[in-house]
Amino acid sequence: MTDFGNEGLAELYRRPGSVSTVYADVTQAGEDPRRTSALRHRTLRESLEAAGAPSGDADTIVELIEEPPGVPGKVSRLMVVRGGKVEFNELLPGEPLGELIASFGPVPGLIPLFTQRPRDLSYVVAEVGRDGGEIRLFRLSQADPVAEEDVQGDTEYITKVQVGFLSNSRYQRDTEEIWKRNEGQVADAIDEIVRDSGAELLVVTGDVRARQLLVAQLARATRDILTVVPTNTRPGGATTHDLEEDLDRHLASILAQDEYDALERLESGRGEGLAEIDFAAVVRLLQQGQVEVLILDPAGLAGTTLIALDREPWVAATSADALGAGELGEVAAADALARAATLTDARVVVVSHGELPGDSTAGALLRWSTLPATPEASATSEASATSEAE
Incomplete structure (x- = not known):
């Protein structure tokens, strides 16, 4: 089953009390760090003060924002702080959505998260050599690997001898067989990790011959998610630039396909x-828990508000629609809808303005049809039930 990371976000959305949320560009710049830091602190405090956030939250967020991102390239940080305590602190690689977005209210502002990391997919990076390989399992929500495995193979005759003697051909064959056996062990380990984690991408890099022998021994399901980076990152000091670029490109492609598929289903499912x-x-x-995928256009929803509720149905347009639930207050519609979707185990997809049909600002893919059952369908259902009873 694909993991959309809803469980942790749902817990965050359920917690009571007003909360401060800050999304900021934390890309490392070549400017004067002291001057940059002072300007950032002042701007951050002014933005939080304007939003109504308490000074204790601001103090905590200022400390968080000074943590080095530890990742190359463009990166932003999303922080959620309540009562001075950190509840969410995540780096989001990729082009930032803006310099700074700050808010304070009953619902965390997580739209930047749904925009840049709509779901927490798993992927595997394997760096292989003729003596084995290193396998790392990652999740988009974590900079460090969630699991690592180092496969050490047989190193006897690991280097082929120079040709020239008749007896050398046997050593050549023995060496090739050792390489193949070593990569077979790596392939078995990768297959198991992919199967257990539900990883959606496998990136393989390393020695050319080792890559060839490995790929030939991977299970079909593993090869279906494979991409090979034609560079060797194992030697000491070798650059990982090509690997990082290729990885970012393939992860972005998976998430872009999610958005495309959602919009296609929206078009085909309306009839x-x-x-x-x-x-x-x-x-x-x-409110009815019927939404499987919520598609949002935050730009189109700008200025629109909804009422966030403390229990089901979680969101309402008016107090009359609250169905007895307590009202947390009016919040930005995009945040209220994303919260209700997460709390009803629906996936959230954020699209650019104009991508939804017509002038729509929100769309939904449903768990079951809203069309009334036809007489034919009812008759078929009844016949099936009768057959099962017999």
């Missing part, structure tokens, strides 16, 4: 009662 693009209807369907 079957399996998709909705009317804003009021989307809110109502979220």
Whole structure:
């Protein structure tokens, strides 16, 4: 099953009390660090003060924002602090959505997270040589590997001898067989990690011959998610630039495909009662727990608010729609909808303005059809139930 990371976010959304949220560009710059830091602190405090955040939250966020990102290239940081305590602190690699976004209210502002990391997919990086390889399992939400395995193979005759004697051909064959056996061990380990983790991408780099022998021994399901980076990052001091670029490109492609597939389903499902693009209807369907995928256009929703609730149905357009739940307050519609989706185990997909059909600002892919059952369908259902009873 694909992991969308909803469990942890749902817990964050359920916690009571107003919360400060800051999204900031923390890309390492070549400017004067002291001057940059002072300007950042002042701007950050002014933005939080304008949003109504307490000074204790601001103090904590200022400390967080000074933590070195530890990753190359463009990167932003999303921080959620409540009562001066850190509840969420995540780096989001990629082009930042802006310099600074700060808010304070009953609901964390997690739209930047859904935009840049819509789900917490797993991927595997394997760096191989003729003596074995290193395998690392990653998740998008973590900079460090969540699991690592170092496979050490047989090193006897690891280097082929120079040709020239008749007896050398036997050593050549023995050496090739050792390489193949070593990479077979690596392939078995990779297959197991991919199978157990549900990884959606495998990136292999390393020695040319080792890569060839490895790929030939991977299971079919593992080869289906494979990409090979034609560079060797194992030798000491070898650059990982090509590996990082290729990895970023393939991860972005997977997430872009998610968005494309969601929009395609939105278009094809409307005639079957399996998709909705009317804003009021989307809110109502979220209240009913019928939404499987929520598609949001935050730019189109700018200035629109909804009421966040302390329990089901989690969101309402008016107090009359709260169905007895306590009102946390009016919040930005995009945040209220994303929260309701997460709390009902729906996936959130953020799209650019204009990508939704017509002038829609929100869409929904549904768990079951909203169309009334036809007489034919009812008759088929009844016949099936009768058959099962017999």
